[in-house]
Amino acid sequence: MNIFVKTLRGLKGLLSGMGLTFGYFARPSKVITQQYPENRNTLKLPERSQARIDLIKNAETGRYNCIACGLCVKACPNNSIELTKFKDPETKKFRPEKFVYHFERCLVCGLCVEACKFDALRMTSEFETAAWSPDDLVEILNKDDPWAHDDKSDIGQQTAPDKNEQTASPARDTDRQEHTGAEEKTIQPKDRSPK
Amino acid sequence: MESYIYRTDKLILDLTEWLTEATGSAFAAEVVKMSIAAAVLSAFVGLLAMILIYIERKVAGHMQQRVGPMRVGPHGILQTVADSIKLVAKEGLTPKNADAFIFNLAPLLVFASSFACLSFIPFSPGMTIVSFNVGLLFILGIASVGVLGILAGGWASNNKWSVLGAMRSGAQIISYELSATLALLAIVPFFGTLDFQEIVLSQQKGWWIWRAPGVGLLGFLIYTIASTAECNRTPFDIAEGESELTGGFHTEYSAMKFAMFFLAEFINIFIVSAISATVFFGGWMPFHIEGLDTLNRVFDLLPPIVWFFGKVACLVFVVMWFRWTFPRLRVDQLMHFEWKYLMPLSLINLALAAIAVSAGLYFFN
Amino acid sequence: MSNIPADTSIEPDFEDYYVNMGPQHPSTHGVLRLIVKLAGETVLGVTPHIGFVHRGIEKMAEALTAQQFFPLTSRLDYLSAHMNNWAWAMAIEKAAGIEVPERAEYIRIIMSELSRISSHQLWWGVFGMDLGAFTPFLYGFRDRERVNDIFEKTCGVRLTMNYICAGGVREDVDRDFEKDVREFTDYFEPMIDEYDRLLSGNIIIQERTKGVGVLDPETAKQYGCTGPTLRAGGVDYDVRKNRPYGLYPRMDFKTAVATEGDSWARYVVRLEEMRQSLKIIRQALDQIPAEGPVRAKTPMNIKIPDGHYLSRVEAARGEFALYLVGNGKILPQRVKLRSPGFSNLSALPETVKGWRIADLVTIMSTFDLVMPDIDR
Numbered sequence A: 001m002n003i004f005v006k007t008l009r010g011l012k013g014l015l016s017g018m019g020l021t022f023g024y025f026a027r028p029s030k031v032i033t034q035q036y037p038e039n040r041n042t043l044k045l046p047e048r049s050q051a052r053i054d055l056i057k058n059a060e061t062g063r064y065n066c067i068a069c070g071l072c073v074k075a076c077p078n079n080s081i082e083l084t085k086f087k088d089p090e091t092k093k094f095r096p097e098k099f100v101y102h103f104e105r106c107l108v109c110g111l112c113v114e115a116c117k118f119d120a121l122r123m124t125s126e127f128e129t130a131a132w133s134p135d136d137l138v139e140i141l142n143k144d145d146p147w148a149h150d151d152k153s154d155i156g157q158q159t160a161p162d163k164n165e166q167t168a169s170p171a172r173d174t175d176r177q178e179h180t181g182a183e184e185k186t187i188q189p190k191d192r193s194p195k
Numbered sequence B: 001m002e003s004y005i006y007r008t009d010k011l012i013l014d015l016t017e018w019l020t021e022a023t024g025s026a027f028a029a030e031v032v033k034m035s036i037a038a039a040v041l042s043a044f045v046g047l048l049a050m051i052l053i054y055i056e057r058k059v060a061g062h063m064q065q066r067v068g069p070m071r072v073g074p075h076g077i078l079q080t081v082a083d084s085i086k087l088v089a090k091e092g093l094t095p096k097n098a099d100a101f102i103f104n105l106a107p108l109l110v111f112a113s114s115f116a117c118l119s120f121i122p123f124s125p126g127m128t129i130v131s132f133n134v135g136l137l138f139i140l141g142i143a144s145v146g147v148l149g150i151l152a153g154g155w156a157s158n159n160k161w162s163v164l165g166a167m168r169s170g171a172q173i174i175s176y177e178l179s180a181t182l183a184l185l186a187i188v189p190f191f192g193t194l195d196f197q198e199i200v201l202s203q204q205k206g207w208w209i210w211r212a213p214g215v216g217l218l219g220f221l222i223y224t225i226a227s228t229a230e231c232n233r234t235p236f237d238i239a240e241g242e243s244e245l246t247g248g249f250h251t252e253y254s255a256m257k258f259a260m261f262f263l264a265e266f267i268n269i270f271i272v273s274a275i276s277a278t279v280f281f282g283g284w285m286p287f288h289i290e291g292l293d294t295l296n297r298v299f300d301l302l303p304p305i306v307w308f309f310g311k312v313a314c315l316v317f318v319v320m321w322f323r324w325t326f327p328r329l330r331v332d333q334l335m336h337f338e339w340k341y342l343m344p345l346s347l348i349n350l351a352l353a354a355i356a357v358s359a360g361l362y363f364f365n
Numbered sequence C: 001m002s003n004i005p006a007d008t009s010i011e012p013d014f015e016d017y018y019v020n021m022g023p024q025h026p027s028t029h030g031v032l033r034l035i036v037k038l039a040g041e042t043v044l045g046v047t048p049h050i051g052f053v054h055r056g057i058e059k060m061a062e063a064l065t066a067q068q069f070f071p072l073t074s075r076l077d078y079l080s081a082h083m084n085n086w087a088w089a090m091a092i093e094k095a096a097g098i099e100v101p102e103r104a105e106y107i108r109i110i111m112s113e114l115s116r117i118s119s120h121q122l123w124w125g126v127f128g129m130d131l132g133a134f135t136p137f138l139y140g141f142r143d144r145e146r147v148n149d150i151f152e153k154t155c156g157v158r159l160t161m162n163y164i165c166a167g168g169v170r171e172d173v174d175r176d177f178e179k180d181v182r183e184f185t186d187y188f189e190p191m192i193d194e195y196d197r198l199l200s201g202n203i204i205i206q207e208r209t210k211g212v213g214v215l216d217p218e219t220a221k222q223y224g225c226t227g228p229t230l231r232a233g234g235v236d237y238d239v240r241k242n243r244p245y246g247l248y249p250r251m252d253f254k255t256a257v258a259t260e261g262d263s264w265a266r267y268v269v270r271l272e273e274m275r276q277s278l279k280i281i282r283q284a285l286d287q288i289p290a291e292g293p294v295r296a297k298t299p300m301n302i303k304i305p306d307g308h309y310l311s312r313v314e315a316a317r318g319e320f321a322l323y324l325v326g327n328g329k330i331l332p333q334r335v336k337l338r339s340p341g342f343s344n345l346s347a348l349p350e351t352v353k354g355w356r357i358a359d360l361v362t363i364m365s366t367f368d369l370v371m372p373d374i375d376r
């Protein structure tokens, strides 16, 4: 008798599972798939959604808010930001010469944004960041500044930088002099190789 | 023309007649006819597998609240075509230390056995490629050649997981074949023939699933379970068991050789469903209820081939439904289930059938 | 060898047959390599090899400030990111004497329980897949998606949240947070019944898990197993109850305990844990102060005073403990992580002996291993 009860109970369990799957099969309205690239236009990401960092521009002056203080560089756990700065002769303030963002190393942790006291850095939700090679992920964030155009030849090799060495190349020097003629100083990520 | 759709036997007869006239001898006509059949069957196999794979993916998708393939073609109907092209275009690898001859032979063996089975299926009146008076027995015999291919493939791959998978599948298929065969044989005394067309014709008054008292239903249940196991489908897919054996016997196969295994699996599903439909559900015979002539005539409006494929489609859906609901059994449980429950049950069923037939217990006589 | 089923006979001179399970194997879930000694289908012994995703996180901690280490703790057991963050936050708070605002404590509880649920949802789906049923995987992920959406709305990220920080949480929750979470709890409660319908009630699952892979409480304790793996054996040990942290003492919930210690018990315990987590979340939502600070003022670089600090949390897989040695600088002198997965994995060879390959998969699945947590 026991075996019959067991068989029946087993059968009931199997059938109820089948009922469940058939229930979903019969109700196509329950489908939850989102057809991603097609629904790109209607895609809604939460405000806070963070995928990468970006510099904030001042709407009035058209300049980046960043004053190249280097706090974000210090805050970053993964040395994902490299920063060189110069003094703007007009405003007598420091400005980033090149704000290099190593997205390939970035943890998207948001610590840099938190560290920035000047409302110069933000997280964006632009998540389509795939690239063919890690080099493509290195980006100059202040790319609108005329002196920081797409020249990436001298970046990306400084995983263990020497603090005393100036990393200026001749081409870049002339570039800078043309535009600004100001002195420059490099802020490098701090060296965290174990002592 | 229209009547040919309903009376396919007439179509075949006329065709044979015409061919005999054209070629001048009955033998030549037969040769031509067989060549046509082989060509049609080959095309049918490819198409069938593609459609079944597509349906499987859609069924799986919707059972899981997904949509399945959507990108290639409208609602993804060309997806399997694209996949086939990919599989054909891929390089067929043979592992270095594999037994190359057997390794390459195995998928052919599996495929050929499924392919051969198809030629006995009665699609429509008169439409069987080989009419054979022991068709049912023959199909059961041929189907078990497939397991040789699986064993050989697993063994020749020179991969420990493959060997495990092959051994499992060998043990499993051989065991479950017994139940499947016994379940079918239990119905045989009722119609007293092994020819598929005659089996269908014997169900004019009602399908055997209910005409054979109790035996039909029980036989159908046993056959469904056993045939699912024979096809290596969940919940009996221990031979592949990708979460255990990383693919089992076909771990090392790629490209076309893999496609053959895959194709054979889907053809097998079709074949077991077709057998089930033929033996238990009247094959291409439309659904008839004695006395309700108007209703019967409405049912007759559908051509037999539609009835056949409709029934098969329902049964195939059930097999797919199993797959997307159930987890997999363990190998020893599988054996216990077969030898301790299913086998005795099918023997009892056979005995019951014998009693029922000798006592003349038929329904809807 | 106490767990060998009665019907298994092993010839002593059987030729040894070794198979390599992993590092690329569908059911090791990550890069775990098991060397399995087989006699036919029967597992005679298992040797786990780990370290494929070893990143040296403990050593990295010595070069990172307290703030900077948070993102890395999320990457230990990525399914209990909040709990791991919390453990580190608690250690820092203990060291630097930081008071956490009440609202933040509640948010931490809600987040932790949500991530426990999401972890178990994922486990449930993967468990089904390991046993050969694909559909649970999708259902589990379907429900997990909702939790992830809640996380994304508040923390901005879906998996490695880095939301809990020293002194509270990084920012206040999203304005829809309470509504979303309540909606989720109402939605998910019936879904657990659906899980029951699909898997728990299934006779195949029961046959494959009941009595399989019994880990008796004594062995479990010896190997230092924690979490559902331990509680399934009848040991009522839950950090939230036995060594309460945060505001857990204010919560009314039961630890899920079973007695058999087999795979089925581990399965049942996890399902029950989801229900209890829902209960905790509801209470926390009722009690949470509507307004208030969520983060205590902390310096950007927190100095860790001389001393030894220990913090433990109940992560989804068991007790996650963190031992911090400070020397008065901003960089810690030493950080030791005790991950639940590592101890649980060490009990695996003992548990699977004498079972079949398919059972090895079941047992491994019910141990719920996450490799980055084990390798660190």
Ligand code: SF4
Pocket: A065, A066, A067, A068, A069, A070, A071, A072, A073, A083, A115, A116, A117, A118, A119, A120, A121
């Ligand atoms: S912290 Fe802000 S202002 Fe300072 S360098 Fe970074 S982005 Fe610029």
Ligand code: SF4
Pocket: A053, A075, A076, A077, A078, A079, A080, A081, A105, A106, A107, A108, A109, A110, A111, A112, A113
């Ligand atoms: S998000 Fe984190 S890892 Fe990325 S740049 Fe900012 S601080 Fe560095």
